[in-house]
Structure formats: C-alpha cells, structure tokens
Amino acid sequence: MKTTTRLFNAVLIAAAGLLAGHSAKAGAPGSFAPVLELGAEQLTIRGSGTAYYARLIRVYDAALYAPAGSPAADLVEGSTPRCLQIEYRRAVRKDIIIEAADTVLRRQGVPVAALQGRLDRLKNAYRDVGPGDRYQLCHAPGGDTRLSLNGEELIRIPGEDFAVAYFGIWLRDGAISDELRSALLADGAAPTT
8 A cells, every 4th residue: 555655646746747737826935035145146036936736736836036127038048147946845756856857858949968968967966855845046147057955055067058958947938837937937928938
C-alpha cells in the first residue's frame, strides 16, 4: 500500500511539474519580502502567483522581482536585473524539476545545444525539495545567473543567453503555466516572444 501511495504521489507531482495546463492564481500567499537586493540593485515584487495542479493541489508559490517600472518585454528578453523565488508546498525530487525545465525549453524551441554544458552544471546543482524550501534564481546584467536554495548559493552560470533561456521557463511564450506567467509579469499584456 505504501509503495502504491508513493508511486501515485510521484506521478501526481511529476504531472504538476511537467504539464503546462496547471493553473495559477495571482497574489501568492507566500511569505515573500516586498523588496530584495541584488548587488547594488533594489528589486521589488513585479508579480506573484500560486501554481496548482488540477486547480486543487498547490505545488508552489512564486514571486518575480525586478527594478520598479521595468517593462515586461525587458524581463522576458532583455538584460534587466531579475530574481525569481519559488517556495514549494510539496516535496519534489530534483529529477522532476529538471525534467519539467527540459520539457519547457524544448517546447519553446530554445537552442539547447549551445547551452548544454551550462544546463548540465545547473542540473547537477539542483537538490530535492520539501514543503517550505525556497529556490531563488537571480541574474544581473553582465553577471552570472545564480541559483540558491534556502539562502545557500548552489551555483553561478555565466551568460545573458543562459539567463534569457532559463528565466523563459516561467516568462516566455510556452511557459510552464500561462496563468503563472501572467501573474509574475503582472501587467495583463505579457509580450509574445
């Protein structure tokens, strides 16, 4: 019985991470700070949302931070400083997180071959998460994309091209969730890419 329950939970969480059809609601109830600092930059919450699977199962809360007044197009395709925080409400294995990211990148037509070495380094840095764990992904122009878990920096990956591609998992057309994308960009008119 325990094996069946674990298998069901694994499939359910995998589906939540892999399917773009999960919904999101604006105004995530997570405990996100209104402002955070990225080097000398002060970033404010641009938008936030809660990702659900089948509109019932809360998977994670997310918040996007950027300089006040940043155009949505610059957050999607530009080099504007930005941070994405994801606070999990369920346990999720790192292989599920990685597979979800790979699925979205393929769907978006990202030229993965040019990024493969850097993607592999990021994948190796991921860890399994449990309820309350928080990943933070940040990028500043001319700097690296930084991945942290619960305040501990795990890795830095160079390149503007990498930042645009990886943040695109949540922010570009074909994002992991269209509803979450709109909630994070919070302008009601997310740009097409």
